Amino acid sequence: MKSVIVEAGARMLVALLLVFSIYMLLRGHNEPGGGFIGGLTGALGFVINAIACGTATARRALRFDPSNIAFAGLGIALLPGLFAALFGDPLFTGQWLFIGATEDSKGLPLSTVLVFDIGVYLVVMGSVLTLVFALEEEV
Amino acid sequence: MGAASGHDAKSGPGLLAYLPALGAAALFLALIPAVTPVASGEVLRWGVDWVPSLGVRFSAVLDGLSLTFGLLITGIGALVMLFAAKYLAGHIHAHRFGLYLFSFMLAMLGLVVSDNLLSLFVFWELTSITSYLLIGFGHADAKSRRSALQALLVTGMGGLALLAGFILIYTVVGSFDLEVVLASGALLKESPLYIPILVLVLAGAFTKSAQFPLHFWLPNAMAAPTPVSAYLHSATMVKAGVFLLARLHPALAGTDAWLWTLTLFGGVTAVFASVMALKQTDLKQALAYTTLMALGTLVLFLADGSSSYAITGFMAFLVTHSLYKAALFLVVGTVDHGTGSRDARVLGGLAKAMPVTAIAAALAGLSMAGLPPFVGFISKEVLYKGAAELPLETIVTAFALAANALMFAVAGIVAFKPFWGKPRGETPVSPHEGPWQMLLGPVILATLGLAFGLLPWIKQSILVSPGVDAVLGRPGEAEALRLWAGVNLALILSLITFALGFALYIAHTRLREALILWGDAAPSFDAGWDRFLDGLKALAAWQTRLLQSGRLVNYMAATFATLLVTLVLALALRGPALGIDFDTLGQLMVKEWAIAALILAGVLVVTVTDSRITAIAGLGVVGAGVALLFITYGAPDVAITQLLVEVLVVVLVALALLRLPHLKPEPEPRRKLDAVLALAIGGVVTLITLMVVSTPVDRRLSTWFEVTAWPEAYGRNIVNVILVDFRALDTFGEIAVVAIAALAALSLLRARRTGAQKEEAGQ
Numbered sequence: 011m012k013s014v015i016v017e018a019g020a021r022m023l024v025a026l027l028l029v030f031s032i033y034m035l036l037r038g039h040n041e042p043g044g045g046f047i048g049g050l051t052g053a054l055g056f057v058i059n060a061i062a063c064g065t066a067t068a069r070r071a072l073r074f075d076p077s078n079i080a081f082a083g084l085g086i087a088l089l090p091g092l093f094a095a096l097f098g099d100p101l102f103t104g105q106w107l108f109i110g111a112t113e114d115s116k117g118l119p120l121s122t123v124l125v126f127d128i129g130v131y132l133v134v135m136g137s138v139l140t141l142v143f144a145l146e147e148e149v
Numbered sequence: 150m151g152a153a154s155g156h157d158a159k160s161g162p163g164l165l166a167y168l169p170a171l172g173a174a175a176l177f178l179a180l181i182p183a184v185t186p187v188a189s190g191e192v193l194r195w196g197v198d199w200v201p202s203l204g205v206r207f208s209a210v211l212d213g214l215s216l217t218f219g220l221l222i223t224g225i226g227a228l229v230m231l232f233a234a235k236y237l238a239g240h241i242h243a244h245r246f247g248l249y250l251f252s253f254m255l256a257m258l259g260l261v262v263s264d265n266l267l268s269l270f271v272f273w274e275l276t277s278i279t280s281y282l283l284i285g286f287g288h289a290d291a292k293s294r295r296s297a298l299q300a301l302l303v304t305g306m307g308g309l310a311l312l313a314g315f316i317l318i319y320t321v322v323g324s325f326d327l328e329v330v331l332a333s334g335a336l337l338k339e340s341p342l343y344i345p346i347l348v349l350v351l352a353g354a355f356t357k358s359a360q361f362p363l364h365f366w367l368p369n370a371m372a373a374p375t376p377v378s379a380y381l382h383s384a385t386m387v388k389a390g391v392f393l394l395a396r397l398h399p400a401l402a403g404t405d406a407w408l409w410t411l412t413l414f415g416g417v418t419a420v421f422a423s424v425m426a427l428k429q430t431d432l433k434q435a436l437a438y439t440t441l442m443a444l445g446t447l448v449l450f451l452a453d454g455s456s457s458y459a460i461t462g463f464m465a466f467l468v469t470h471s472l473y474k475a476a477l478f479l480v481v482g483t484v485d486h487g488t489g490s491r492d493a494r495v496l497g498g499l500a501k502a503m504p505v506t507a508i509a510a511a512l513a514g515l516s517m518a519g520l521p522p523f524v525g526f527i528s529k530e531v532l533y534k535g536a537a538e539l540p541l542e543t544i545v546t547a548f549a550l551a552a553n554a555l556m557f558a559v560a561g562i563v564a565f566k567p568f569w570g571k572p573r574g575e576t577p578v579s580p581h582e583g584p585w586q587m588l589l590g591p592v593i594l595a596t597l598g599l600a601f602g603l604l605p606w607i608k609q610s611i612l613v614s615p616g617v618d619a620v621l622g623r624p625g626e627a628e629a630l631r632l633w634a635g636v637n638l639a640l641i642l643s644l645i646t647f648a649l650g651f652a653l654y655i656a657h658t659r660l661r662e663a664l665i666l667w668g669d670a671a672p673s674f675d676a677g678w679d680r681f682l683d684g685l686k687a688l689a690a691w692q693t694r695l696l697q698s699g700r701l702v703n704y705m706a707a708t709f710a711t712l713l714v715t716l717v718l719a720l721a722l723r724g725p726a727l728g729i730d731f732d733t734l735g736q737l738m739v740k741e742w743a744i745a746a747l748i749l750a751g752v753l754v755v756t757v758t759d760s761r762i763t764a765i766a767g768l769g770v771v772g773a774g775v776a777l778l779f780i781t782y783g784a785p786d787v788a789i790t791q792l793l794v795e796v797l798v799v800v801l802v803a804l805a806l807l808r809l810p811h812l813k814p815e816p817e818p819r820r821k822l823d824a825v826l827a828l829a830i831g832g833v834v835t836l837i838t839l840m841v842v843s844t845p846v847d848r849r850l851s852t853w854f855e856v857t858a859w860p861e862a863y864g865r866n867i868v869n870v871i872l873v874d875f876r877a878l879d880t881f882g883e884i885a886v887v888a889i890a891a892l893a894a895l896s897l898l899r900a901r902r903t904g905a906q907k908e909e910a911g912q
Binding site for chain 2: 041051053080121130
């Protein structure tokens, strides 16, 4: 069942959802959002793409096998945990770097916590898509 | 089947094949510098913290006992690995075998030098696992797989018991440190937990050391290549149990329970195994049963808490047995390699073709038979003296006499007859001498047996006395090892042993036939094990049929019924103390009531509809309502997640829906039952929720997070800060579960698909 309207609408929605998912991921530390929510939103983008244009297209758009994305994410999430060991801190202690910080502002905060959240994002997105694609192809 | 199959003996071993042997030799040399300080009574300790919060240290101790074991393990290990390099040369998995053997040696070494009960346990389990790999090395053979699994299960069960025993020791003593445990003997023996501790620890030791009636895995483990048998049955694996008993001797020995259990199990094992050894026609099997006999004897002599003669006998026999047993196993391996047969009824007159092997066999055999001037004679003398000192002297002496006489006979069968007896049949390969790599081990070990016999003080000062001190827990009590101790009871007993043993040897062919006849009629423990496993599987199948109907509806009913029972119990016990504050209900606004009504409407739709898509939509309404509630109460993160998950669930179910038939209503009585269950659960949960909100909430934790999130973790969104920073390890665990669940679901779906394809192909 192919529908031009759904396809055209999906194209815009997908792009929006993906950008929005990254926005959610990045703002997560201070506002509602974070890796879980971002990952789910991103997954929804590809799910809509799959429904509108078929899983084959969605898989091509994704470029990587979703289960690989999930486990790569798991690896990325582990890195900051081990990174803390370099400083003699317990596992998963956040390490921060404030670029251009002044007395009033934090400047550009970079942290291992963000890396961890990116890992969470990838795991959630990859896992959901693994399931959805497999189910769609099954049906 | 050893040399006859699986590899081509002509191609020489590569350099890589010698690596394990070199490694073992290096470890042996590394232990040498410790000999002098340990012999002078020092105890060397070394360690680092492993899990400091649990008081677990990764620590090593070198005292008399662990050094003696360490030297045996690495020394015999090096010779056995050298043997194995040649024995398995050309086998496609030869390197794998070397790796297994070396890992096993490391595990064993770790076990004996462990200074902490928990690290000891870890190494204990590692020896079980590596020996599983070794016994099952010929994994293409069903028999060898079965033997490996049997050894793993038996010793694994013992390992679990041992862990429980160690934990009980910890609850009494308050430490896993060996030093503390060994010093707390009195505390342990007075504790009400002493008997459970004893039972559990002995279960571990007896399974590992193959004591009757759990002995059957050891002869079966002969399915392994000969070097494994030589190693597992001489210096290591099976001695691990004996080592544990000796190690914990200062802490646990000295009670009636210890005395009687060890005497009975050790004695019965020794005699039973000696009889079984006579019955065997395979040389390797005969040796396996004499190992059982030796283990029984060793256990027997640990039974007493304070006799210095018994413990000296224990240490002396331990070393003696390791030397001659490893040598004899390697000799049997060489014979197997040189003739293609291990059958005692066929082999004979090999001394001409295999002179070096024959001499090594003779030396080791004389030591095993306990003849002077070999070290076996001295050990036997000390054993008899020790037996006379034990409280149950008559029984122990009788056990020891019978076992030693039978051992004399078996030594003749294994080490004498194949080489010097008359040849009685054609061997598959015409006999030829083994290469140097295979001869070095038996020759060195057998010569040591003679050297230690002639110069007993060397063995005494390096290997025996320090060990005796460690087992007894006090220094300077080891009895002297002497070749000639004058005419005394022990010498007379020795002479009786020789006479009995010789008579048995002369009569052994007829005895063997009688025993085989009798053995076929007697119940077999091995078969009993099979019945036990079958019973276990039948039980599992029965309870699966009983509990697993395969219908989700039934599982959910069972889950919720269980939940209901526990909730009602909790309410009945604690409920009356908690009131419900109905005032809070009055504060609810129209908004909240509206959301509640929405949720209720969704639920109603789900329960009455017979269309799946309507049901899903209804559930979606319920989920959205809950998300709305989260938003009203200021938890946007949770609300967003909830909504997203709801959307995804609808998508997923919608996908599945295309394949599913219409909802078939359950039969009427079942529906009523479900309704009652659902209402009861809902009612009880509501009640509990009302009680919970009526009690003041402990806000310490939330306040702490609110206060510290910004200054310490630089985040304003507390939920996210908790997820990625304060509780990052938990989150990591959760996402790992998410990823694994997705992978599992994927493989289930794939399995279904390939199953369906196969069906199509079959039609």
